[in-house]
Amino acid sequence: MTSTATHIVGRRLTRVPVTDAPVGRSHKGAFWPTFALIAGALYCLFPLVWVVIASTKSSRELFTTSTLLPGTGLWDNLTTLFAYNDGVYVKWALNTVLFAGVGGLASMVVSGLAGYAFAKFEFRGKGLLFKLLLAGVLVPGITLAIPQYFIMAGLGLTNTYWSVLLPMLISPFGIFLARIYAASSVPDETLEAARLDGASEFAILRKITFPIMLPGLVTVFMLQFVAIWNNFLLPYLMLSGEDKYPLTVGLFTLVSRGTNEPALHTAVITGSALAVIPLVLLMLWLSRYWRLDLISGGLKG
């Protein structure tokens, strides 16, 4: 396994990574591969297209008109959604930005610092601590949520923003990736030269390490952003006040209530469309900055 991975890393330089159609690519016999790819693309896009179309339908149209035909209820749906419980939907959206944005950034800093220390320094307990963190990657995060709830409750922190933010700051996988990236990108010679020039470790961190590690850190940020945005159980357990919910928990309570009030079905659909479309676009735009080869090369160590 080790030799395979080194081969990959070693050979990367010789390949031009940007073009999708390398010179000499022939399109003879392209039908079946292209057909399969387009089928996959349609499968993945279909629910997203559906949710946008369905958000324009009134409650009656949702159950009567053809699936892909736009309806006439978009304005009413938006009014219902934003009027629901005095506009709590906007609060959910802002809370989501807080949890995923601030949490993701803070987690990136924590992971970056630890990854840099693991990659470029020798210190006591390094081996043991890193092994524990690696085992942490394998512990199902959700298993921890229940004891975390009781500990937070003991500290009187449940139903605060902290109860959701703090547990999501630690990401063993993020630290793992940051270590790999620091090891491969930060040159020892530059660090040594800066030390000889008398730079403090903090100055080295700020002026040398951070700029070099930035592309890797963006990847760590995006992964943690999505992990927090995806996390349902933790905020669902910790928060009891509707005004502190992120979108996921808020929309879930709307679905649960929708069984008794079918009018809320259209609000749920409109709320889902509004929540998901900007995020999909953001993610697709940011994906060009991703260094996912970090993950692929990650297992060689």
Next chain:
Amino acid sequence: MSVLTDEKLPAAAVAPPRAERRRPSRRPRAPYAFVLPAALLFLAFYLIPLGYAIYLSFRGAKVSGGGGYGTREETWVGLENYANVLTDPELLASLGRLLQYGLITVPITLGGALLIALLLDAPRARFVTASRTAIFAPYAVPGIIASIMWGFLFLPSTSPLNAILKSFGLPTLNLLDSSWVIGSLANIAIWGALGFNMIILYTALRAVPMEIYDSARVDGCSEWQIAWRIKIPLIAPSLVLTSLFSLIATLQVYSEPTTLRPLTSAITSTFFPLMKVYRDAFTNDQINAAAAMAVVITVGTLVASLGLLRLVQGKTNGDER
């Protein structure tokens, strides 16, 4: 801020020789400071909760005294919770359903992601960038919202599948009834995970230079042979990693079935193991039993993950010999 740091530089420049005498590494304090936030957070949100869950799993309420006057008090109960958990028919049934769900989800996700990655990397396919972008899009959709969207696509009264069946005069289907619901849940998971796994495998494939394939083509290898004999072995480490992620994700499936519950009666409150853990801990107030179950699931995940790694490593070593 920066002025302050710069002023400190001369002082720091004097420091190294002194520090060097003490330890071989000249600035021994810096790495501890860098690693401290991560270590504290790991302690607070991994080790302590895990320890607390294990502690709770060995405790239980015992009724002491007789008749109607007995008082409940918390004591050590040894392995009693574990004995109850491992023989609990509800948990065993939920594990059975999880196994069915995993046997559908994991192979299709990994096989599909590998197939798409190979097609994207194949020299012949067209619309490569557009397809890749579209297939990656669901990664940004949380499980709750994916379940809401698919839930309405499954719901008999709004399902487009039923509209099509009806227009052909065929009987309609309820994709949320008990015979279909595991497949429907698997579909949501596959839809959500396909793109991320595809990107990891595709990135690994892109790291292999074209020259290898060129020489194979000159030797008369077909594209299938190249994929099977060269590409797949070369990206084996990434395949292991994606298998590991899929396995862990499968064992902790929770949000999707919970979101679909309001739409169907086929999903019970103990449908999958973690739903039962949640119900026992928070609805039934059986914290100790729930803790024991959480520990069992964690140990199961560790054993399965390490087993997978061991198996794969054994295979790879065998190939190298």
